[in-house]
Amino acid sequence: MVSGKVVEDITVKLLQLAVTELPQDVKDALRKAHHEEESAVGRAQLKAILDNVDLAEKTHSPICQDTGVVIFYVKAGAQVKGLNKIESALRKGTARATREVPLRPNAVNPFTQKNTGDNTGRNIPYINWQVVPGDTLEITVLPKGGGSENVSALKMLPPSRGIKGLKKFVVDTVINGGAKPCPPIVLGVAVGGGADIAMKLAKATLLKPIGEPNIDPDLAKLEKELREAINSTGIGPMGLGGKTTVLDLKIDFAHRHPASYPVAVVVQCWAARRASALIYSDGKVDILSHKAV
């Protein structure tokens, strides 16, 4: 039986970890970018980023003031009892983290423009459910910033354009975004399924560690080709010029309708925050994304 209190507490912990400490793979990628950057302005931007990441970790403060809209990915073991309590525990944990960490309140009613003040609202935090075999509960939080989300894009391409159309759309989306999404960025690209399916798959790729190659060798090759193309744009760190525009790019897909070729590009800022934990049936918890704390 999973306890609502355990889930609520772990939600607070995961949000605190996610917004104050980047996963090791993201920190490594930023250090590598700083090491390799040739533009003086670009290097200065990456230096400020690295200093800020260190300072945030040491002072337990949010890395960026935009602590994002809160999105959860829950892998619920089919044998877990008490699943009906999870949603309210995630919501309570989010509201508590907003006060305790603190997080910036980022849930605004789109009609009245009123901010709820605690990061909860209609359909927010958003929860992606997946039922898996077993008796464990895996919770991942993805706080998603607005600046990068605003340049994310979807295009329903004519299927005849195929992969060429996909490549052009990815490159155009990055160039049109320019400095806005706080490069160096992480890109999630997905094709097929339908408009909503492509967007969801693209966003879910952001949960994978940076540098982990695609298991499909053809897609791994396409990812590399697109990464190199984007890094040759010269947009650079913060759009002030340089050789690192993208830290990583991942591709996923779903089979498509014969008449449709939806391509989704989800843009994530350099502060590619995420945190996850595994809750066992006896209430024991493992933090998966960060070192034991």
Add this chain to the structure above:
Amino acid sequence: MAIYKLKTPVSEEDTRKLGVNDTVYITGTIITARDAAHKRALKHYSEGKEIPINLEGLVIFHCGPVAKKEKNEWKIIAAGPTTSSRMNSFESEFIKNFKVRIIVGKGGMDSKTTNAMKKYGAVYGAFTGGAAVLAAKAIKHVKSVEWIDLGIPEAMWVLEVNEFGPLTIAIDTHENNLYENIQFKVEKERTKIYKKLGI
């Protein structure tokens, strides 16, 4: 690429000396303002109503901070810049009406703003996006918060800062715009990239 340490109120003479790529640190008063605060301030101005603070010579920071109230006192926890282009439609009027001298944000602003900066003697300083703890470290205390009914991110936070920066001057009073220079180079690369990808 000189380094300047400026105190508020900043004079027009000070800003006209600055050029793109210069680094600036600010000591004094900076005010946060995002879309909603810009909109309300301009509405008040057009109706002849006073706004809560005299902004002449001050620094506007495009930022929605994370703030916490401790023992009845506000504390800024994280305060990095937000995307400045959202303020493009307001900023030229804002500079003209309120005589602010330095706009701080990320991502740069449009040619309308660049023209207003030339005409009225203001500059744009880029603060590294997301570097919210670095920014918060320079904030000594919250002097006041105005228009809190707009919500924490959108309110106008009046902040006392010490050596707030580094800011890279990305738009100066001579119509130089670093972002436009980069965009121009990127456009030239675009065609080469299409060719390489076979599209």
